[in-house]
Amino acid sequence: MWAEPDGRAFVWRRLPQSGSLVREDVRFRPWLLLASLEEVRHLGTRLRPESEGPAPHRVTWQELEGPGALRYLVRAEDGRALASAVLQGASRRLGRPFGNLRELGAQTVLALPPEEQYLVASGRTYFRELRFDDLRRMQLDLETTGLDPTHDRIFLVAIRDAEGRTDTLEAHGDGDAAEADLLRRLVARIRAIDPDVLENHNLHGFDLPFLAHRARLLGVTLALGRAGPPGLRQRPAARGASPGRGGPGQEAMRRARYTVPGREFIDTMDAVKRHDFATRELPGHGLKAVARHLGLAGPEREHIPGARVYEVFGSDPERVRRYARDDVTEAAGLARMLGGAAFALARMAPRRYERLADAGPATGVIDPLIVRAYLRAGAALPAHEPGDGTSHSGAALHLFATGVARHVVKADVASLYPSLMREYRIGPRRDRLGVMLALVDRLVEQRLAAKARARAAAPGSPERHTNEALSSAMKIVVNSAYGYLGAGGLTRFADVHAANEVTRHGREVLARICQELARRGVTLLEADTDGVYFSVPDGWSEADERRVVSEVAALLPPKVRLEFDGRYAAMLSHEPKNYALQPYDGALILRGVAFRSSRAEPFGEEFLRRALRCLLAGDIPGVREAYVETVTALRRRTLPTQSVAAQVRLTKTPAQYLAARRRELPYEAMLASGRTQWASGEQVRVYRAVGGRAGLLPEPEAGETESDPRDYDADFYVRQLRETFAARLVRALTPEDFATVFADPEQPSLFAPSLANARPILTVLDEPEGEQPHAENPWMSPLPLGES
The missing domain is CATH 1.10.132.60 (B family DNA polymerase, thumb domain)
Incomplete structure (x- = not known):
């Protein structure tokens, strides 16, 4: 979907039977949350209670229930006019000019982007009843004469359409006119394929900024959207683009990304970085290295040094075409393999898919879910408040032995901290509706159901892929709940005291697990909130290993689950969370920055x-x-x-x-x-x-x-x-x-x-x-x- 500040929203739906696309044009009333009505009282008779109903050119207000600081839900026909009225009132009251709602501070106002306002108010989310494979996905990759868009050119674009067919578009000549013609043909091809999603590796870091810069210099309109005026727009982002080396607009683009109405721009680099943060197993973040590591690169994959692509094109253009087609094929594989979690998050959170795909920690997903729950309950929201100086105690992590151990077992503690939050009902003190705990409860149960459906589905099937993605997304959100609690002053319901209480119970549970394992004759190697590695005596069978884990699991609180997670022939324990594992059959597994x-x-x-x-x-x-x-x-x-x-x-x-x-x-x-x-x-x-x-x-x-x-x-x-x-x-x-x-x-x-x-x-x-x-x-x- 796409929403404008003036209250227009465009929603695209794919019909389940025919697969055809329909567009709804709807109106919504943009809204803000205010701590006080002082900023809008200057409107006089144009300000009226919501209970009297909306009227043309009027601003309505509704007081939400409860003690929260942000208690006035203010609505209008046009979001820009509403923001302008609030800024004008604040400037009058405080005697100084304000140019942006953010300048008023989080204690005074909560303002979401238009699309999130619509999603929160309507209760809709992306991709309901859709599978990842139902999306029409297209990949594109630019080949350029160099890295600086101020003077280097695009000479070839590889594309992969929604049916998996690859092709290349090429400039017919070396001048500006030939490049401009190439860009127009690219726009026409995208509009003909009509993808829901455009993907590539480093799409936001290179392709889109380079494309936008060249189009601007050449006077080509990039009419890539499905609605509204043509051309790319910009949106805020934690990680933005930096095209070229010191080129025009570089600093401005560093914390922004391009977007268009009706399509989502997905950069697989984001998914790769999230995957590597969790596993620390990738050799790098470049497309070719990651595709090779994950088994996506074919044996005939064409390789050309990046700096020589244009040179090789002059002597062997077919080789460059193969190289570029391989790039989009691998980007499509990466998007499907690693992008399912963001897709599944979009089914839950009131936020656009591309924003969820480029998000960092999942704590940023929890806040809109809680905001939506409070507003739908008509409850006032607390504002962010600074911490009281209490430090957040760290998680438990123990290294019991170093060197090489034989016959190693890992026992996994499934989502320890969220499980302890559920077991002991530990949530944020200011969450008077209990939304956080209800969210964790619901997602844990749904995750277990999704895991069961994934196991029952055929390997490689869309059903397995969809349910594995759902399980991963729910795990991301659930596991971030503890981090949300401990982020003092950074999240709306942060509560470092509650986080420390969870940590205390976590240390107790981990100590209990280690004590009970040691009593059963194993040698402890390493333990943290993810699980415990231990070595068993010679002669133990896998059945003996599983029995010990089951015996200890039975002694833990009901909602804390200890599971047998794997067995290995040997392990080198070097430092905490830095080790090497040798499975009984299979490749060497390395963990931690000491080894990867x-x-x-x-x-x-x-x-x-x-x-x-x-x-x-x-x-x-x-x-x-x-x-x-x-x-x-x-x-x-x-x-x-x-x-x-x-x-x-x-x-x-x-x-x-x-x-x-x-x-x-x-x-x-x-x-x-x-x-x-x-x-x-x-x-x-x-x-x-x-x-x-x-x-x-x-x-x-x-x-x-x-x-x-x-x-x-x-x-x-x-x-x-x-x-x-x-x-x-x-x-x-x-x-x-x-x-x-x-x-x-x-x-x-x-x-x-x-x-x-x-x-x-x-x-x-x-x-x-x-x-x-x-x-x-x-x-x-x-x-x-x-x-x-």
Whole structure:
């Protein structure tokens, strides 16, 4: 749907039998919540109680029940006129001008975007009775001559239509007229396909800003919407776009995104970042790396370095066409695989799909749900209030043992904190209607039902996908309820005292679980609110493992569920929430930034994976072999430079960096390569070259080795191999074995002990450790004096 401030709303519905699209044009009365009527009393006879009914050019008010600060629901025919009247009244009363309702403060006014006003008032939400696969989804991807829309051009656009057919549109020539013609043909194709949703990876970070900038320069109207005047509009967003490097409008766009009436713009980058935040398992956030990791990339996937796409198009255009078509195909796969949760959230929350898709923490979803419940009950809402200074006690996290354990089991505590809120009826003190607890109760029950339906559906079926998405969405909201409580001053019903009470019960439950498991003869490894890892004695069967978990689960409060969640042949426990798991059959599983980081150099990650497989198998000589071969490859420079380059995000503009007093490798690499302009947020790959120089590596692609300088500082990376990557294994070996395994292969000792009988060790800690902070990103630390 789309709503305008003047009270017009457009609602598109897909009919269930025919699948055809119909549009409803409806009117609604824009509204605000005010703490007082003082701001509108100057309207005189134009202000009237709601009980007298609406009338032309009149503003009506209704006093809501209860003690909440925001107690006056004020409505009018036109939202802009209503806002103007409130601002005029505030300016008169306070003796200073106000230009925006936000300036009045959250204690005085609650103003939602027009579409949320309509959804809250009407009770409607997106996608009721629809499945994800019922959406008409289209993907598009731009290929450009460069990254700066002020002078670079769009020469090709790949599209994938709602039926899955891929195609490319190309500029017929090199001039402005050819590019303008390409953009007009793209607009015509989009309108002909008529998708509900337009998708791509980094759509809001590159494609839409670049497209809008080029269209503006060329005088092309981007009539992409289904209603209203043509052209893209902007909406506020937590994460916006930054096209080009310092191009026009860059700062303004950084916290805004484009939107149009009647279609939703979905950027799969948002879903990838949410997924990686939860799992910490992705090698990066780029389309190709993620698609390859998630098994979406086909064996024939075309690879071309991004900086060379236009060059390759001149000599082999069909190769670029394949490359671009692969991009939109993978974007479609990502959207379906990772986008179901946002789709399901849109079925619950009074907010547009694209806004839910780009949202950060789900605490932002809870507030509109509660606001809707209070208004539909005719109850006054409390305003945000600052905390009383009470600190929020952290969640429990214990590391009981370090090193390598065998026969490992994970017992999962399903949604511990929401379960404790339900068990002990702990909710926000100011939520006098009990909406938060009712919401958690309802969503937990619905989530369990959705999980059961997903298990009963055929693998890969739309029914399974829809119900898995529903379950994920409900889990997101339910698990964020505790964070909502503890966000003092940031959420409307924040209550740090209630959050600390939940934490206290959580610590008690976790302690009970650990005590009861230990009494049954297992070795505790790590425990937190997500679950407990423990090692069982040799000879135990899976039935024994499940029995122990069931026995302990029976001792917990009724609404707290402990479930058997998995079993593994071995585990390396390094630090809290940083570990490696080896399933009895399957790939190595790495968790935590110590083992998975987008900033880590590929050579180090590859070494770690190889060494961990050997370590968890008890093959210590194999770990030594992996180390020696990596050191030798570094010193002989048989590894490509790409293997030693770290991917970093630039957080400073050129002006900010040049004004700083310390030198940092990424920015020195940019300057040394001749790059004097870049955008904050741009990702680059940098490395340390011989002589302490800073090197910048062009965008890497699979198999790309052309013009490889191989000028990296081999000794520096050998030190990093030992001091950074090998150090992740230090708690799995005795000091003597560690020194032997990671001794310099070019400085052999006559008295080096044999590793033939060396074995990994497990050390049970006298005092369990809590979560430790991780070191600062070394690439963003100051360079030693005298180095560049």
